[in-house]
Amino acid sequence: MIVIATRAKIGAANPIEPFLDILRCPRSGADLRLQGNALVTSDGRHRYRMSEAGIPLFAEEFLSPQAEVQRHHYNKIAAAYTANLNYPHTQEYLAYLDRVVLDAIGPGDLGTVAELCCGRGEAPMLLKGRMSRYIGIDVSENMLEAARQLHKNASSLFLQGDATRVPLAPESIDTVVMLGGVHHVPDRARLFAEIARVLKPGGRFLYREPVSDFIVWRALRAAIYRLSPMLDPSTERPLQYEETVPVLHRAGLASLHYRTHGFLGFCLFMNSDVLFFNRLFQFVPGIRAITRGAARFDEAVLNLPGFARAGLQVVGLAEKPVSAQGKAGLPASATLSSG
């Protein structure tokens, strides 16, 4: 988990201090206080040590078996994962997806933002200047180290945690963001319940994830997930509408937006982690312009009648209703939105 402090709080003695109000013991939900090089519950029962780099290790012992698999996997592939994002065509296609995500969330201040499965910390780059506080959570120490390197100019704090055991207080967060993290968490019901728990009423959950609503991509991905050393098929599963929107609804979150993006252009210009030939595109003159054209082509295809769910990435937005009616209080129409 990464925390970038607001300017007013940067001067605090320990960078964690300004966030103690919203940090909680993931085991008991109790408040935490700083004690030497550790965070300790007020009754002293639970203690979380910090790494040498100052990262509190909430998931060192307390994590789900699937998160342990992901932790091991991402500790192994962290360097390759971040390197694969640096190809010009990958960056260009990601810039297109960033615009789509920004359109989905709309303008305005996002308040206290928590990014789950933050990896190298994407939200601080995407939502720069729109957050009063930023908290990133990831289970992999090596990904957190990559994030720390990337954000070292900002006042930042890195915290390790499991997205299904979030070390945050109930109703403490205005915006939860997941950019390529949901599909790494097999227990979606528990993940979405945690998001609903930490969101304030009226708070929103923004996500961008691989999606396999289209049967062709589902079949292709089944093969790729088995073959690629960058993917772990035992824990990673792209989203599908039926496993997402109704599960959000049951967790008490109203789906406001669910729309797919990325078609053949995404296939070709993203995925340098699995399509090794794709890396050669970096030497093609004008590759950025070509990739932008491919993104426009993909958008046009997905606007054709019957193709709205045929994309390879879904961008979604859900909201925790302001009324305290509970899960049953969500209007049925709130679960619908694929346009």
Ligand SMILES: C[S@@+](CC[C@H](N)C(=O)[O-])C[C@H]1O[C@@H](n2cnc3c(N)ncnc32)[C@H](O)[C@@H]1O
């Ligand atoms: C696709 S990667 C990172 C995505 C991130 N947006 C980025 O570009 O760096 C997914 C991340 O999820 C993390 N992860 C997987 N399962 C997790 C869990 N249960 N809790 C927290 N993080 C998890 C992995 O360690 C990995 O860093």
